């Protein structure tokens with residue numbers, strides 16, 4: 529877990545106060561399925577509704593409705609810039625991280641030459657593998673695969689460094705595995721990639737929900753994330769270095785703007801979704817219990833979120849170790865509070881269904897971490913239990929006692 533180097537320890541997360549803001553929690557369901565998508569606070573839904581019910585048309589400066597659209601777009605880029613410590617001029621909106629990564633892979637690979645090389649990792653979600661592999665195939669570029677150790681669940685930076693040559697154009701790596709939580713040392717990977725003259729594309733989808741993100745400090749040239757994993761609406765965002773984006777020329781319509789980042793955002797933007805993203809960032813900033821500028825409050829909030837989730841993770845992990853026949857596959861030294869577990873003699877899909885019947889959400893599968901699941905020898909994956917800011921110790925107790933009954937059966 530990466531905490532900010534803060535002299536003052538930020539206040540603990542007020543989980544009771546936070547939970548009141550999530551209408552979905554009133555159902556009584558315990559949501560351990562946050563890595564697939566988080567629940568939504570009312571202010572996010574309100575912001576989306578307000579955006580649609582106020583005067584709204586395409587961006588511009590002439591009418592009130594144009595100005596409202598314009599303000600939403602600026603607010604979105606500023607908010608995501610504050611969350612990620614990224615330059616708002618490089619914040620690109622997309623339908624999903626997957627769609628954005630395919631688009632960027634097409635645009636970036638147009639600069640590659642036959643015989644160039646790229647590095648991808650087997651720890652990654654397929655959304656940060658396949659777009660690059662497909663683009664490499666089209667451009668006659670060699671793909672080098674960095675492997676993780678299935679026993680320790682670690683992806684050491686050296687495993688990527690060993691694959692770098694003077695022909696490497698890009699390294700694509702996750703900041704955190706959505707399957708087993710492993711957080712590779714992205715700072716070192718970035719330094720190595722840059723020393724070799726390569727760009728670094730970081731999948732921050734899982735990482736952003738659980739960490740203070742600082743794309744400058746990480747050294748990511750591109751950092752992709754998905755607001756629906758951190759209390760926002762369903763969409764994707766990439767923060768790219770504006771100077772690099774300036775050099776890329778994606779397919780676009782003739783009359784559409786050639787400005788960055790707009791030239792990467794095809795068609796009319798969904799203003800209501802962008803308003804929801806800004807509201808989610810505002811909500812996160814408001815969890816800090818501190819005053820100060822937005823970025824400082826976000827750092828404090830995400831530090832408190834990480835500490836709360838990690839406390840729950842530690843309790844759950846020690847309980848899971850006691851369960852007969854349970855194997856924990858999340859083992860890396862630095863990892864998110866997302867646990868992959870399998871049970872001797874039981875199908876995880878059955879256990880997930882039993883939990884669902886008790887209103888406990890914890891899905892079974894490999895969650896598109898296709899290569900990682902195979903490398904672990906678990907092509908069908910396992911039971912994934914993920915912590916979110918709104919989870920409580922009572923929910924963890926409920927989960928453990930239901931799992932105890934399941935494995936005893």
Ligand SMILES: Cc1ncc(COP(=O)(O)O)c(C=O)c1O
Pocket residue numbers: 563564623624625626627653655656702704705706731732733734753754763764
């Ligand atoms: C680590 C990781 N990367 C990428 C993705 C794909 O994100 P999106 O659904 O926005 O395409 C996911 C989705 O679960 C993910 O967990």
